[in-house]
Amino acid sequence: MVEGAREVFLRDGFEGASVDDIARAAGVSKATLYSYFPDKRLLFMEVATRQCKEQAQTSIENIDSSHPPREVLSRVAEQFLGFIYSEMGQRIFRICVAEADRFPQLGQEFYHSGPMIMRTAVVDYLREAVDRNELRIADFDLAADQFAELCKADLWPKLVFGIIRTVSEAEKARVIDGAVTTFLARYGTADAAPMTA
Template sequence: MIDRQRVRIGRKFAQVSEGAKEIFLRDGFSGTSVDDIAAAARVSKATLYSYFADKRLMFEEAMQNERQRLEDAILFDIPADAAPTQAIPALTRQIAEWLVAPDSVRLYRVHVAEAARFPDVARNYHAALHKVLRDRLRERLDHWVARGELRIEDTTLAAEQLVRLAGAEIHDMATLDGGHAPDHDQIARIADSAAQLFLKAHGVSGRNEQSLGAAR
């Protein structure tokens, strides 16, 4: 948690925070200099230090702002009354596309790189990911289970598994393969396979088979 007694809010605070975020996401904590942040924020180093006592506080503030932006995001755009056989393939594509988006990849990389140095920051980011992906997906699964359209004993675990399936291979490609993001066809192949596997495991026989056939 950020020590607010060591952070001063002022007229250029948002400008400084945005500049810090831009450089930290590009270069990480160790690779970032205060000079770089000052240049990105278009302020002097004296102005930076008037808001933050040190670079660690700048990093913590920048990551907290990004975490809040993540929690406020709407990742799933699916009609509330959609059947799982139509909704889950769309959900897995949306999850996969978000996981490999440049902003998502940069945020993930910097938290992994700095987890040992900033364990609380990494822990809070992990919790935010659960909130925006797993927990919101679990709400959808609970709805379909209540309607008798899916059979799932543990919807929290199932939601986590669906996220992992949707990001299989392509997430590693985006984060580890020299910045070469998977293309649309690769994303679609993985996401559609994830949806089919999930529906085979948790779908209600008969009803879902007919719906899947119609969807094709």
């Protein structure tokens, strides 16, 4: 059911996806679908949390913690922005905010499925970089959150509020470079190696 729903949501978007189409793609009846997911938003969040968890795991597997901060943080930012700039990422955010009162567990489940996994991986990397004297950090959780917020500067709010519709690779690269450079200006040491070619 979740795979069928994923196919329909990615093709038609949240608003455009009909329960009939989802049931047909999943090969089940509407009654069966509703017995598992009584609300379309709940089904969407199940699809979203699974996809986010998979993406977080893939991102973590692609991080080589032995590499210097500029290189690793640039890759983390690339993965992070790739998701939050995506249509799925924006829809998830909007639904979590819109349904916060009725379904507070939606946002909680989503946060634990991906963002928290990624945050933990970043904190672990920051600790290793401090041990190598490449960074100086006292509050690792705060530093990881600050980096995430730096990555969200400029373009993400514009996407969420509909000011812009798309982001070019050059615009994304500008945000990533700004986030990493600012973070290293605050937490870097003289031993922090530059990004490798």
